[in-house]
Amino acid sequence: MRIIFMGNPEFAVPCLKCLAQSDHHVTAVMTNPPKKMGRDNKERRSQIDAAACELNIPVIHAGLLNSIDLIDQLTELNPDLFAIVAYRVLPKELLLIPSMGSVNLHGSLLPAYRGAAPIQRAIMNGDKVTGLTTFLLKPSVDTGDILYQEKVTIHPDDTYGTLSERMSQIGSSLLLKTINNLMEKSITPVKQDNSIATQAPKIQSAERIINWNDNAVNITNKVRGLNPKPVAHTTLNGKWIKIFHASLVNENYQLTPGTIIERTKMGLLIQTGEGGLFIHSLQKEGKKRMDIQEFLQGASIKEGDQLGT
Structure with a gap:
């Protein structure tokens, strides 16, 4: 399967590496452009950008997600699937490109904790259990049909860092399982119950x-x-x-x-x-x-x- 992977932070790196080592073909990685940060105002790449370069996978630095040039570039790659982990909300124009749709890995048991900070907010709320969800992407945030879920225990001494690292490893296997079974057409998507949805907005x-x-x-x-x-x-x-x-x-x-x-x-x-x-x-x-x-x-x-x- 021809896959375009999209992501930014360290949380997404194990997923990219797992897919790169699989039988699937990661044709390109899309991530945010490098930006100047810190006291030295030095240009810094995302963790996914660095990982893709190490894996010799072409990198697309996406600015405006609805630009005609980006849509044309992605269309020419003829992807079967977009695999998204900790990235931005994709516009409808991009979601129409892959022939088999787009799969997202999210750091919660959806519909709980929709949004940018699900792992942090689960710990801050004192939860004992969280989890991971793979789902089919829609233009609205974290609302697509669920494919697979896996529960993860939150240990009493877990921090955002330790839990995120553990979940990223578990998530890489879950994402690969999802993509394999999508290709075999052996998954029945399940609609989310919006009446019990909770939010996990970015930390202010x-x-x-x-x-x-x-x-x-x-x-x-x-x-x-x-x-x-x-x-x-x-x-x-x-x-x-x-x-x-x-x-x-x-x-x-x-x-x-x-x-x-x-x-x-x-x-x-x-x-x-x-x-x-x-x-x-x-x-x-x-x-x-x-x-x-x-x-x-x-x-x-x-x-x-x-x-x-």
Whole structure:
């Protein structure tokens, strides 16, 4: 089967590699154009772009998805299928090109968590189980008929990074299974129940800020769900601090939320709206990420100081 693969982030790389090693022919990879990022304003490619180059697969840098030039370019490749993982919403004009349609791999058990941040939001909401779905693509976001699903357990110590990596490996096998069985016409698509659909929009900047009036369970889940990016934030004396790793302390304290209850050689214990939060790893504004012990060696922070100020 002739496949055009579309994706951007690291999550999509195992799928591309799996298809490249299969009996199918990945004729091209479509991804976002390189863009200048960081303090050095250096041009950076997507992870999928780099992976495709390593695999010697031609890369299409797509700007406007409804441009006539792009439509003509994809049509000339005569694909049987588009395989999409963590990419943009395709316009109808592109969906008409492949003879067998387009398959998407999504990081949730649809119709739950439709949108750009399903893995992060599952962790942030304290879910114990999530999953992966392959489905036929429609112009509207994550609404197409379901082909296959596979459940994935969320471990108590999972972060967005660890869970995403594990799901990307499971998803690569699920996507290949889907494509093989589509070719054999042995799948019966199932319509989604829109009445039970939930949304997982992109994480907004305001959501990264820790509200210390919230309980310790919710704050811990936020820290886990935003690690390694975009990372939960708080402030101390007007300076931003990113918190990468924290754990719940099931004890009730009577201090103002955000107050440093205890400073030890092992870390900081913070009062929340209910329970305590022990910080293990963080990053000061303008500094590198560090373990709490390294942070405390040069910090004047003391018990009674207030985070979120």
